[in-house]
Structure formats: structure tokens, C-alpha cells
Amino acid sequence: MHQLRVYEGNTLRAGLSRMHGLRHAYAQNRYEELTGCKSPAVGGPETKALTPEQREVDRQARLTISKELGHERVAVAAAYLGR
Numbered sequence: 001m002h003q004l005r006v007y008e009g010n011t012l013r014a015g016l017s018r019m020h021g022l023r024h025a026y027a028q029n030r031y032e033e034l035t036g037c038k039s040p041a042v043g044g045p046e047t048k049a050l051t052p053e054q055r056e057v058d059r060q061a062r063l064t065i066s067k068e069l070g071h072e073r074v075a076v077a078a079a080y081l082g083r
Helices: 004-014 018-034 052-069 074-081
Strands: none
Touching: 004 052, 018 074, 052 074
């Protein structure tokens, strides 16, 4: 949550507001780019429905996206991508 407050403070100082949705859009577009599938949050298959190989691709994509968004935990990506 601290990072979100910093982000929102920076965008407000720049005269922008309600920008967090862009992070969701970025994460979801990036997931599709990395996996070839939509994320569960926008109608893609849930993780439990994936094959073992697809689960590994999913895990790697979530890790990449999490890091790109400034986080270290794959679980954080679930807020943007669904489960």
C-alpha cells in the first residue's frame, strides 16, 4: 500500500488523478503479451485450469509483471490479473 500512496501522490502533484487503472491495464496487456492468453481478470482461463506447462508460463509472467510494477512477490500480481 505504501507504493500505491507514493504513486498517487506523485500523479496528483503532476496534476493527474485516478491513474491506478493504468497499472491494471498494463498488467493485463503485458500478461497476454507474455503468455498468449488473456488474464483470468479479463476472461482468460483460471490458473487451476492450466496444464503444468501453462502454469509455469503463468508463474513466470506473473513474476515478470510483478517486478515491472515494482513488487517482489508474484502474489501481488493477482490483484491485477486475477487467479
